[in-house]
Amino acid sequence: NAGVTQTPKFRVLKTGQSMTLLCAQDMNHEYMYWYRQDPGMGLRLIHYSVGEGTTAKGEVPDGYNVSRLKKQNFLLGLESAAPSQTSVYFCASSYPGGTRTGEAFFGQGTRLTVV
Amino acid sequence: AQKITQTQPGMFVQEKEAVTLDCTYDTSDPSYGLFWYKQPSSGEMIFLIYQGSYDQQNATEGRYSLNFQKARKSANLVISASQLGDSAMYFCAMRVYSGGYNKLIFGAGTRLAVHP
Numbered sequence: 001n002a003g004v005t006q007t008p009k010f011r012v013l014k015t016g017q018s019m020t021l022l023c024a025q026d027m028n029h030e031y032m033y034w035y036r037q038d039p040g041m042g043l044r045l046i047h048y049s050v051g052e053g054t055t056a057k058g059e060v061p062d063g064y065n066v067s068r069l070k071k072q073n074f075l076l077g078l079e080s081a082a083p084s085q086t087s088v089y090f091c092a093s094s095y096p097g098g099t100r101t102g103e104a105f106f107g108q109g110t111r112l113t114v115v
Numbered sequence: 116a117q118k119i120t121q122t123q124p125g126m127f128v129q130e131k132e133a134v135t136l137d138c139t140y141d142t143s144d145p146s147y148g149l150f151w152y153k154q155p156s157s158g159e160m161i162f163l164i165y166q167g168s169y170d171q172q173n174a175t176e177g178r179y180s181l182n183f184q185k186a187r188k189s190a191n192l193v194i195s196a197s198q199l200g201d202s203a204m205y206f207c208a209m210r211v212y213s214g215g216y217n218k219l220i221f222g223a224g225t226r227l228a229v230h231p
Contacts, residue, residue, distance in 0.1 A: 045220060103165060
């Protein structure tokens with residue numbers, strides 16, 4: 001059981017380049033999230049999705065786009081990378097429930113450096 | 116505004132002693148959930164414990180307990196009998212209802228160091 005898988009694990013981009021981070025989950029979860037983690041700031045929500053074909057903005061959506069064409073996949077795109085987007089990116093998924101089933105399961109993270 | 120605040124950037128504790136990591140939250144919704152996650156140096160996020168806003172009793176999971184004080188809007192994590200393997204970042208998180216959907220927001224984290 002793979003859980004939540006992120007691809008790639010590491011990436012170095014030049015300023016202005018574009019890239020897509022892929023998140024795949026095999027738990028049939030409705031909700032999926034993209035976070036970025038920066039020192040001293042915890043995890044900040046970029047975008048999230050409550051089901052196939054739906055997306056919503058989180059706390060820090062600027063410079064990112066997302067798509068959820070299939071329930072199991074959630075893609076995060078950077079159209080024109082900037083050094084400020086250097087961070088560790090985490091994908092997570094969960095049931096929408098009002099109990100512990102709202103617990104988020106995380107991928108292993110993607111370390112992105114923009115030079 | 117919906118917010119999670121962790122005021123302790125770093126904490127240290129002697130092995131075998133107990134430690135409390137602070138978490139306060141702000142939400143106007145009557146229904147919410149509170150989570151604690153552990154992030155060791157390897158980077159993965161590990162779920163530790165959950166408390167629902169309507170739960171009457173404080174949650175416990177092995178050596179972890181959550182000191183839930185609803186009126187004070189605090190959800191502190193207590194780790195009893197600390198072990199060297201408890202050294203990690205700890206994040207408090209809250210499931211909130213916003214824009215018609217639930218979402219999960221995190222605090223800035225507390226780095227715990229357990230000394231032998």
